[in-house]
Amino acid sequence: MWLTQAQALCEIFIVGWDRWIKIIVRACAAGLFGLFFNVSCLLATPSRVVSLVPSFTREICELGALDILVGVTSFRPECAAKKQVVGNLTEINVEQVIALEPDLVIASKDSNPKKLVLKLKSLGMNVVVFGDQQDFNGIVDTFLRLGRILGRERRARKIVARVRQEVKTISLRAQGKKHIRVFWQLGSSPLVTASNRTFIGNLTRIAGGVNIFGDLQDRYPRVNREEVIMRDPDVIIVVKNMGCSTRDTCANEWAHVDGLSAVIGGRIYTLDPDIVCQPTPLRFVKALDVVSRMIQGEAHGE
Amino acid sequence: MGNKRLIPALSLGLMLVTVMFIALLVGGSHIPSRDVINALLNPRGAGVFHTLVWDVRLPRIVLGTVVGAALAGCGVVFQAILRNPLAEPYTLGVSGGGALGASLYIVLGIGGLGMVGMSIGGCLISIFTVYTIASKKNFSNTVLILAGVIFSFLFSSLVMLIFSLSSTRDVYAAVIWLMGSLSSADTRLVWLVSILASSALIFLLFFSRDLDLLSLGDERATYLGLDARRSKVFFFILASFVTALCVAVAGVISFVGLIIPHFTRKLVGPSHGGMLPCAMLAGSSFLVTCDTVSQRLLRPVELPVGVITGIAGGVFFLLFLLRKDWWGYD
Numbered sequence: 349m350w351l352t353q354a355q356a357l358c359e360i361f362i363v364g365w366d367r368w369i370k371i372i373v374r375a376c377a378a379g380l381f382g383l384f385f386n387v388s389c390l391l392a393t394p395s396r397v398v399s400l401v402p403s404f405t406r407e408i409c410e411l412g413a414l415d416i417l418v419g420v421t422s423f424r425p426e427c428a429a430k431k432q433v434v435g436n437l438t439e440i441n442v443e444q445v446i447a448l449e450p451d452l453v454i455a456s457k458d459s460n461p462k463k464l465v466l467k468l469k470s471l472g473m474n475v476v477v478f479g480d481q482q483d484f485n486g487i488v489d490t491f492l493r494l495g496r497i498l499g500r501e502r503r504a505r506k507i508v509a510r511v512r513q514e515v516k517t518i519s520l521r522a523q524g525k526k527h528i529r530v531f532w533q534l535g536s537s538p539l540v541t542a543s544n545r546t547f548i549g550n551l552t553r554i555a556g557g558v559n560i561f562g563d564l565q566d567r568y569p570r571v572n573r574e575e576v577i578m579r580d581p582d583v584i585i586v587v588k589n590m591g592c593s594t595r596d597t598c599a600n601e602w603a604h605v606d607g608l609s610a611v612i613g614g615r616i617y618t619l620d621p622d623i624v625c626q627p628t629p630l631r632f633v634k635a636l637d638v639v640s641r642m643i644q645g646e647a648h649g650e
Numbered sequence: 651m652g653n654k655r656l657i658p659a660l661s662l663g664l665m666l667v668t669v670m671f672i673a674l675l676v677g678g679s680h681i682p683s684r685d686v687i688n689a690l691l692n693p694r695g696a697g698v699f700h701t702l703v704w705d706v707r708l709p710r711i712v713l714g715t716v717v718g719a720a721l722a723g724c725g726v727v728f729q730a731i732l733r734n735p736l737a738e739p740y741t742l743g744v745s746g747g748g749a750l751g752a753s754l755y756i757v758l759g760i761g762g763l764g765m766v767g768m769s770i771g772g773c774l775i776s777i778f779t780v781y782t783i784a785s786k787k788n789f790s791n792t793v794l795i796l797a798g799v800i801f802s803f804l805f806s807s808l809v810m811l812i813f814s815l816s817s818t819r820d821v822y823a824a825v826i827w828l829m830g831s832l833s834s835a836d837t838r839l840v841w842l843v844s845i846l847a848s849s850a851l852i853f854l855l856f857f858s859r860d861l862d863l864l865s866l867g868d869e870r871a872t873y874l875g876l877d878a879r880r881s882k883v884f885f886f887i888l889a890s891f892v893t894a895l896c897v898a899v900a901g902v903i904s905f906v907g908l909i910i911p912h913f914t915r916k917l918v919g920p921s922h923g924g925m926l927p928c929a930m931l932a933g934s935s936f937l938v939t940c941d942t943v944s945q946r947l948l949r950p951v952e953l954p955v956g957v958i959t960g961i962a963g964g965v966f967f968l969l970f971l972l973r974k975d976w977w978g979y980d
Binding site for chain 1: 677678679680681696697698700701702705706707814815816817822823826827829831833836837945949950951952953954
C-alpha cells in the first residue's frame with residue numbers, strides 16, 4: 349500500500365520533471381530574449397525626447413542633449429525656450445505628444461499624474477518615470493540615470509564628480525562649527541516650511557545647519573507661528589514669492605518679535621525661489637553655496 | 651419674551667469668553683498656563699512668552715472672534731434678504747472675487763497694493779458687478795442669487811485659468827491661501843480689520859427690524875412701510891464689504907456663515923433682534939474653537955481651519971437635518 353503510493357508519487361515527480369525542464373528552458377529563453385530586447389532598447393539612444401517635467405528639461409540642457417529634445421512643458425528653463433510646448437502643469441496635450449513622434453517620454457512620479465503615464469504607455473509610447481528626489485543622492489542618481497538613458501553618461505559622470513567635489517568642500521567648511529538652527533519659510537500666510545524629508549532639509553544639513561522643523565513627518569508642513577518663536581531659530585530663510593513678494597514684508601513679519609535670535613543677530617535672509625525649486629545637481633550645489641553662506645553668516649545684508 | 655432672548659445671549663456671551671480664555675491657554679505651542687497668565691497680567695512685560703501671548707495668540711483670537719462674528723452675522727443678513735436657507739456670505743460671489751485678486755497677486759505678481767489690497771479689490775469688483783446687474787432687474791432675489799452664482803463660477807474659472815498657466819510653487823501658495831487661515835503675520839492689519847468689521851457689525855445690529863421685514867418678502871415689507879429696495883441694497887453692500895474684509899485677511903473659511911444662522915434661529919427664534927447678536931456670539935465661539943482645535947490637533951503642524959469648520963459644520967448640519975422638528979423650513 350505504502351509502496352504503491354510512494355511509487356505513484358515518484359512517477360508524478362518523474363513525469364513532472366521533464367515538464368519542469370520544459371518550463372525552465374522556456375523561461376530562460378524568454379528571459380534572455382527580454383534581456384536582449386531591453387539591452388537593445390537601452391543601447392539605442394533616443395533621438396526624439398519629450399520632457400514633461402521642468403527640472404528634467406533643465407537637466408537635459410545641462411547634459412548637452414538639447415538637440416534631441418523635441419517637446420517641453422510651458423514652464424521651462426531659458427535654454428529650452430524654443431522647443432515645442434506640449435502642455436502645462438495641470439494638462440498635457442496627448443495628441444501633441446504623439447504628433448512629435450518621440451521615442452522617449454520623460455515623466456516624474458511627483459509632477460505627473462499616473463493616469464497620464466498609463467495613457468501614454470497604452471498608446472505605445474516609451475515612457476520613463478523617475479521617482480522623487482528627496483536628497484542630494486537621489487538627485488545625483490536620477491541625473492546619472494537620465495544621462496545613461498540619453499547616451500550622455502560620460503558628461504553626466506563628469507558633472508556629478510565636479511558637483512560632489514564642491515559639495516564636499518562646502519560641507520568641510522561647515523565642519524567643526526556650531527550647529528546653527530535654521531527656519532525655512534516657504535509660505536507666509538499660512539506659514540509653510542520644509543521638513544528633513546525634502547532636499548531643502550538635506551541642503552541645510554550639509555551646509556552645517558539644523559532645520560528646526562526637521563523632525564516633522566510631512567514634507568512641506570504648515571506650522572504654527574508660536575512654535576517658530578519657541579524653537580528660536582538663529583537664521584530665517586524666506587523663499588520669495590511664496591505669499592509675500594517683497595523683502596520688506598517678509599522680513600518685517602519677524603522683525604517685531606523681540607528676543608528671537610535671528611532678529612537679534614539680524615539674520616533674516618530672502619532667497620530666489622528658482623534656486624531651490626528645481627532639483628538638479630548643478631542647481632543643488634549653487635543653492636548649497638548660497639545657503640551655506642547664509643547659515644555660516646558670510647552673507648551680510650543679502 | 652425678553653428673557654427668552656436674554657438668557658441665550660448671555661450664555662453665548664459667557665461661552666465666548668470661556669472659549670477665548672481656553673484658546674489663550676492652549677495655543678499652538680506648549681507654554682505653561684502660569685506663564686500665559688503672568689504674561690497676560692503684565693502688558694508691559696518682555697520675553698518670549700510675552701511676545702507669544704500678546705503678539706501671536708491674542709491677535710489670532712481677536713481675529714477669530716471678529717471673523718466668526720462677521721461670517722455668522724453676514725450669513726444671517728444674506729439668508730434674510732435673499733429669503734433662502736442656503737444663502738451664506740459667499741453666495742453672491744465675494745469670495746470668488748477675493749480669490750481671483752489673491753491669485754493674480756500670488757501667481758502673476760500683479761498689483762502694488764499687496765495681497766490684502768488685491769483681494770479686497772477683487773471682492774469690491776465682484777460686489778460692484780453683481781450690484782450693477784441686479785440693479786437692472788430691480789434687485790429681485792432670483793437675479794441677485796443667479797448673478798452671484800454666475801460670477802462665482804466665472805471667477806473660479808479665471809482662477810483655474812491662471813493656475814493652469816503657472817508654475818507649481820505659485821499654485822501651491824495660492825491654493826494654501828484659499829484654504830483660509832487666521833494666522834496672519836501682520837498684527838496691525840489684524841487690529842485694523844477687527845475695528846472696521848466690528849464697527850460695521852455693531853452698526854448692523856441697529857437694523858435688525860428691517861431684516862425682520864425683509865425676510866417677509868419685498869412686497870410685504872413695502873406694505874409695512876419699508877423701502878425694500880433701498881434697504882436690500884444697504885444690507886447687501888454692508889454685509890458684502892464685511893465679508894470682503896474677512897476674505898482678504900483670513901481667506902475663505904467655509905460653513906460658519908451657513909450653519910450658525912440656522913443654529914441660532916432654532917435657539918432664539920427667527921426674530922432678528924435676538925438672532926443677529928446671538929449668531930455673532932455663536933459664530934465667534936465656533937470659529938475660535940475650531941481654530942484652537944486646528945492648532946492643537948497635530949501640534950506643531952497646523953491644519954487649515956476651514957477643514958475643521960467644514961467637518962464639524964457638516965456633521966452638525968446632518969444631525970440638524972435628521973431631527974426634523976428642528977428644521978424650520980418645512
